[in-house]
Amino acid sequence: MIGYLRGRVAHLFADYCLLDVQGVGYRVFVASSTRSRLHKGEEAELFIHTAVREDAIFLYGFYHQEEYDAFQLLISVSGIGPKVALGILSAITVDGLCRAIHQKQSAVLTKLPGIGKKSAERMILELKDKVSWTDSGTENPAVEEAGLLVEDDMISEATAALVSLGYSQSELAPALQEAQGCKSVQEIIKQALKKLNRF
Numbered sequence: 718m719i720g721y722l723r724g725r726v727a728h729l730f731a732d733y734c735l736l737d738v739q740g741v742g743y744r745v746f747v748a749s750s751t752r753s754r755l756h757k758g759e760e761a762e763l764f765i766h767t768a769v770r771e772d773a774i775f776l777y778g779f780y781h782q783e784e785y786d787a788f789q790l791l792i793s794v795s796g797i798g799p800k801v802a803l804g805i806l807s808a809i810t811v812d813g814l815c816r817a818i819h820q821k822q823s824a825v826l827t828k829l830p831g832i833g834k835k836s837a838e839r840m841i842l843e844l845k846d847k848v849s850w851t852d853s854g855t856e857n858p859a860v861e862e863a864g865l866l867v868e869d870d871m872i873s874e875a876t877a878a879l880v881s882l883g884y885s886q887s888e889l890a891p892a893l894q895e896a897q898g899c900k901s902v903q904e905i906i907k908q909a910l911k912k913l914n915r916f
Contacts, residue, residue: 719776723762726755731883732803734778736761745778746799748806749880754780766792768799777803787811794836794843801831808877815848828874830881875905884913 722745724738733746734755745763747755755761763778764785777799779785784806791802805814808829817825818841826837879889892912899905 718767719765721762721764722776722778723760726757726759726761729755729757732807734761736763736778743776745776746803747778747780748784748803749883750784750806750810751778751780766799775799781811783811787814790844790847791840794840796836796839797831804830805832808880818844819848821845828877830877875902875909878902878906879909 722736722738722743724736724743726734727737727742728735729752732752733744734752735742736745745765747763751763761780763780764782766777766779766785766788768775768777777788779788788799788802788806791797791805792799797805809817809825813825816822821841823834823837823841826832826840827834832840876889884892889909892909899908
């Protein structure tokens, strides 16, 4: 199994990149947080999860070890496959995800793509004792400083919606600094888009 890849980013797409490793192009699927750190033509090193099926081999890449670890935890939950796990990590930070699980916030989890009530309950049941190591809150200090508390369902929902539009977590953190004062998801999104100069 491939543990990591280091090479030049040959092409970037919405949810994957082509990584040129000594002339061989590997298609690596990535979450938005990892994609935001990749730049065409530059060198990159990614932690890799290799998913083998009867008809294909899929590679999933992660810029940080903690994101890779969170992915491994997610796919260990029955009913959550690699694509859903990657979508989850594109919609919420690792710290936010682990807090929601540790604090049993199913309302936050059900707002994640591909996660319904039963899946959220399974995530909490199967992972709540495995995520206590994230309580230090160091996984995404930019988001912490911006006050993006996962306890606030509106901010979580707005963040997920903005990520689905192609924005990265690093872009959203400063744009959502004043979101705590908003009274609706729509207002949060509108204000964030204005700050991003794309409204």
